[in-house]
Structures are given as C-alpha cells and as structure tokens.
Amino acid sequence: MVLPLVKLGTLALKTLCKPIANRLKKEAGKHPKFRQFIISIAQANHRLSTNLQRRIYGHKTDVVIRPLNEEKAVQAASDLIGELFVFSVGGVALIFEVQRSARSEARKEELRKMELEALKEKEEELTREVQFLKQKLDEIENLANSRGLTGVFNFRGNRKTESATSATPTN
Secondary structure (H helix, E strand, C coil): CHHHHHHHHHHHHHHHHHHHHHHHHHHHCCCHHHHHHHHHHHHHHHHHHHHHHHHHHCCCCCCCCCCCCHHHHHHHHHHHHHHHHHHHHHHHHHHHHHHHHHHHHHHHHHHHHHHHHHHHHHHHHHHHHHHHHHHHHHHHHHHHHHHHHHHHHCHHHHHHHHHHHHHCCCC
16 A cells, blocks of 8 residues: 555656756756856767767767857756756655665565564474473383283372372482
C-alpha cells in the first residue's frame, strides 16, 4: 500500500517541477549578473558541443566557432538550467527511493535473522528433550534388564521397591 503512494508522490513531484523549471527559465535572464553568468555558460557549452560534433564527423577542430547571440545564449542556458532542475529533482527522488528500499530490505533481513535464531533455539531445545528422553529410556531398559520381565510388568511392586530404596539412607 505504501509503495504505490510513494511512487505516485514521486511522479507528482516531478510533474510539479516542470512549472518551477519554466519559472526559473523566465527569471534566469532578468538579473544582470546572473544573465552574464548564464551567457558565459551557454557559450562554453556551445563551443564544447560544436567541437564534439566536428570531431565525431571528422571535420577540423581548429576553426573559430562563432559565439551565439545574447538571446540565443540566454535561451540555451535557461533551458539547460530548467532541465538540470528537473533532472536533479528526479535524481533526489531516485536516491530517496533507493534508500527507502534498502531500509525495507534491512528490516526484512533482520526479521529473517530473528526467525532463524528462534528456529535454532527451538532445535536446541528439542535436542535437549530428545537427549533427556533417551536417558530416561536407557534407565527404564536398565531397570527392566536387572529385574527381568516380571519387574517390567509388576508396576505396583516397582513403586514399592523404589520408594523403599529411596527411603533407606545410602552411605
């Protein structure tokens, strides 16, 4: 019951992140210092991706790469910020889910250990009981062998002799 609710909550969180990411995109280009910062990030990203594309296609990489105009740079950087925000929220949700699952597995493992321990204790108890019963059986067999067959079937006589022997002090 809890697992579907957690997954639904994670999905709702991701869905709510998209409007927040869009708001970040809008506001990113308005602050002057932040605008310059994101423009420099967008230009560096543009140079890197262009060089990678040139290397992949086997073109020269020592050519001058024209920078993006300011509006395209702001748009590219704000898109990057929005996607990074959505990705980071998804990553945090994934980490949370993995940790929750690990805690659940640890609890299950602890329960299994406790059950195994209880079974071992029960087995030891049964082993002691079997040993006790074997000892009693040996005593009965020894008593039967010493008195013969009549001693085994004469229960009343056994009780009297046992009580009489237990009443006499032994040195």
